[in-house]
Amino acid sequence: MIMLYFFLNILEKPYWAVDSSRHRGWICRGGGGMALNDVHNTVVRGPRISVELRQVYQIYIHLQVSGLISRLVPSKVMWSITMAVSEFVCSITLSLSFFLLIHHPLAFAQPRFAHYICVDGGNNNHTTDGEDYKANLNHLLSTHTSDHQIDYGFYNLSSGIPENRAYVIGLCRGDISADSCRRCLNDSRDLLPLRCPTQNEAIGWYVTCMLRYSNRPILGSMEVSPFVSLSNSVAAPDQAGFTKAARNLIANLIGPASDGDSRLKFAMGNTTLPNLPTIYGLAQCTPDLSRQQCNECLVGALPIIRNCCDGKLGSRVLRPSCNFRYEIYSFIESPLSRSPLPLPPPPPPPLSPVFLPLNRTTHGNAIASTSLRITPLLISSHLYTPFSGNKNGTFIAVALPITLVVVITPMITIYIFVRKTKPKKTDGKKRAGETEEEMTTMGGFLQFDFNIIKMATDEFSDENKVGEGGFGAVYKGKLPNGRIVAVKRLRQASRHGDVEFRNEVVLLSKLHHRNLVKLLGFSLKQNEKLLVYEFLHNGSLHTFIFDPLNRQTFHWTERYNVIQGIVRGLVYLHEDSQINIVHRDLKASNILLDVKMNAKISDFGIARLFTPDRTHDDTSTIIGTYGYMAPEYVRHGHLSSKLDIFSFGVLVLEIVTGRKNNRTDSNNENVRDHLISEARRNWMEGTPLNIVDPSIQVQSEISDEVMKCIRIGLHCVQEKASERPTMTTILLMLNSDLVDFFEPSQPAYFTNTKTPT
Template sequence: MVWLTFSSSPSLFLGFLIFFFLPFCHRNRMAMAQDDLGWFCDNAEGNYTTNSPYKANLNHLLSTFTTNQIDYGFYNLSYGHDHKAYAIGLCRGDVRPDTCRSCLTNSITLLTNNCPTQTNAIVWYEDCFFRYSDRSLFGTLDLSPTRFVVLPVTNNVSDARFTQLATDLLQQLTPRAASGDSRLKYAAGRIAVPNFPVLSGAVQCTPDLNSDDCSNCLDASIAQVRDAYDTVPRVRIMKPSCNIRFDINRLFQDPPASSPPPNFSNTTTTTNTSPRGNKARKLVLVLVPIIVVVLAALLLIIIIILRARNSNKKNEIANEESLQFDFDTIKIATNGFSDANQLGRGGFGAVYKGRLPDGQNIAVKRLFQGSKQGDEEFKNEIVLVAKLQHRNLAQLLGFCFKQNEKLLIYEFVENSSLEKFLFDPIQRESLDWNTRYNIIQDIVRGLVYLHEDSQLRIIHRDLKVSNILLDAEMNAKISDFGTARLFEHDQTRGDTRKIVGTYGYMAPEYAWHGKLSVKSDVFSFGVLVLEILTGQKNNRAQTNKEISESLISHAWRSWQSGNSLDIVDPCLKSGSKIEMARCIHVGLLCVQENPLERPTMTTVLLMLNSGSTTLPRPSEPAFFINSNYSKMSEQFVDHSSTQDVNELSITELYPR
């Protein structure tokens, strides 16, 4: 009878499980669920086994971690000789010692439960963060992973001034925190504007960082505020080496008074516990896994039951109804897909301007009826792109399909593509240096989101000037995800047997061997930067018989001779020469032949936003000898068009 009740009502069964096993759970688990800001188990750095030496060292380190005396909220400990375990804990600068220890204790419990085999893990709470690893963490600047948290607001408060005020406040606090000593690098403050809520902020680095590393970490975090949190008044951005926060509903305090500072050198603990303590610890280590296994088994039974009950239901796309448009509505909006409404035409279809009944302007991509992409693949790809939400990405509004008709509906971007301006001798005059520099930064922010900050890790594979759209304020938006490739967050590279993209922008390891990674997009970005700076196409040697070398080769020779600014577009009669030279340097770093030497887009963002950062010397770029282009042109075909406007291509079916 009991089994019949549970099988007919899984929610009652789950309730029984929670009621029965609740006494075995740690009594602080409820508090943990309320204020943890997120955790990250790093699968890329490897796992350990139950009986491994690292596991034993880590268990010992964690069991004695919070028994060590602290006064400034910073722990840095290690244990073991072979397969040593390292751990760092940091509490917010205004947290008292008892609250700090409680937070770190909760952190240890959460990570050991949620990252049971990963050698590297990190968790962020409101009052502290904690991480452990099999490598030394002391004095090392780590900018990833990054955790973004937007806290709920009691009242519906939204104002664009929040972003600017928060950025100004955090930038004022950064030098104060960076100038702190080895005990504490923390600063808090607030800013008040008449007839506007008081905004409080706090910035903090791990005190083992030097002043420059602390400033760089905080600058990188502050640069991400405007990208993701326009008009949001309660935000946390957490990195392994630093964190920033601002809020209208609380006041961050100065550090509490404390006793003389401890020594924060890289300490190795060798404390021996008593036999009674060892026995209790062994008992805990035996009981906790048993409880976890039982709970996991029962939850697995619930999942199997729910899946069995839904096995006869049709597998539908999540939120399909909210994304799908009526075909007749789109046909009317585009005046029957008239030639007068056509904005452009590419390899996969034509793009039309339309106007919905509510007055909203849209761009409609009408795929050619000969497309081999099936309905399910078409809809699944739509859902993938719909999950990408960022101000520097073209926003997908929905889709439509009817018999052989397949349509993509996008936001209408007023100024078409960057190509229409950059390579037009008249329109190019309107692109002054400030506009071009802002476009470069917008592209960087969009790529950082795709590579690091979105729920999905996306490699674009076809980044070029025609796929950069410009809105009414000349803000850049990356478009055309038809050839994009989805990666797991712990996946660093992949292989493909079909090369898609645009000749001249493809990285050599991808074009020749099908080796794909985020560094493929970095290479394309480097080409883009050089084109934006010069107003010339990268394959200029192929289109102009009077020119004997590619743009990359030309930029490299000029940089080597110390005359890098000679390649700058003559239209740029004013603007910061330092910024121009720095962008050329960054562009050459991005097009280096060895993908391991190219920077990540997060590093590029830091290079562009921190003038004090010293840039490394680039090595010889790929395709330096112009004959390489000819060799490539015989092997690869451009699968996209340079005439697309407001365009997003859908790929033909191929293994991903």
């Protein structure tokens, strides 16, 4: 690398050649800047690049570096430092790019995906022997295009016994030749496992083909998610007219595509209207679908245009089972012509990124950026037809990202240094900003389209409403793939504001435990904020312990199982997760129950994160539910995991007794807490079973468990936070009879007088 650096600096004769005629931006040596896509659009015409490209990069780097260095050093010395840093960074970036390209010839031959998605097994109920599955998958990928009798662009194979079977589907665009199809799928075969090395399921789209594999049967099954939508960034002059014409074109292609046979379901065409450009389009389904399935898949994809691409001069919608595309230039290769592809047409404007509504967990490293955004560079004109023999586009696609990484790295280093020298923001503002930034990064994983959720809930009809609280209403909904979900629609004036909303999205995307509710996604549209969860058929714990009828059938074994589930969830939050979290609002209505009555903790809108080196904090904002809040939190704003433990103690006593821990005046902390006081008094008098819910038949075989839970509850609500046990200790108490229980001291808010009933 050092040799190349000096070689770049001392050699006067240019050893690269550049055709810069396609630069569409401008360069100013005295100030301003140059758009990066000016460099993106540079076409490499020969094996040599001149000093001009070096100068272009150096000017850009200089302008960026100068802005950062000016914050650190006096203006008198800034210029010399800037020039030195710019020269060094520029030389290193060009040297590194050249070095890597020389030593990695595969980079020239390996196109990049237009998009790909790695799918976790969270929603895949199919269990797989990992090693055997990988062996079967590798065998299929290495041989799936070897059958040259298949010349219609659809490959579907499986291998292995049911326990470790691998399934592969390859689909090529209906207008390309068999050789181009095989080349495309072979490129996908090489690249997709590298991009998704640990996932059993993945899907990758090139411009002319799609490769998909899974450890579950996927042949003959119509699947509409996850989907990708791409739109041109330039709007048509007559947006409404153009969108209507494009939609009509695709709608007219759906019938012919659906009428295809088991070898090909594909249709293409164009339309020309007065005062509008000619629009070219195609529609395609995997031919394993029935006519009805193909029609349903494509018709269901049409509304996506309205949400992502209204009025734009081009669009692609990619679903696992179908796709369509329209442009204002001819991108279709005639199936009757097998001659080499001509040079690509004039480049379309770069495509705008569109968030993906997903119903599965995908990985943020699925593309070059840190979120699931469609990177415009990946589908620039040089890569739009990756098998056209255009090596120049591939060169730029490989060289530029490498160059940008090396350019950005020193900038990030300087930026971090600058940030560290600045005074820290207040805790609240900093936390809100960080959460918003994290949510932006994660938006591609979890963001649903608002209209899809609106349709899933029948436009938030009262018939689908399953609950309502201070934050808003909860609706039952059915996604297009048939999955039942719970949708929390926050009121615009709700105290569950933007910060809390983002807090919940970011937190639950990082937390994965069987006793925590699973957040499937969210949706933001102007003032509308939606949270989409897994649907839990039995609702909240509140409806079981406080409803007179439900309480009669809420047996002790189920109650004990719920208590154990809450404990496991809190152990994970406090001690086992990568980030330590205090929930702050643990109560019966925030414990949800699945069909097997397993407990899942929900509602993380006001949760607080703690770094491993911090165990407590102080706050001036007291948020939560009175009756569940610890005294040190109410009085002094002391916040720690002991707050959750106090809330858990109250909750355990409520589960055992079937009664609420009512407080008659939320503004007066001296008002007696009936349940805690009565539980403590009966414990001291040796009659703890007197407080047990009468619907529980306390037999000898369960009396020890009931007594244990009452004792744990009283331990957790002690006045001094230091005397409350940790959740790990509580778990040990539940699972062992050998734990030496200390006698609980006076609980918080204890009143030593009889309470009228």
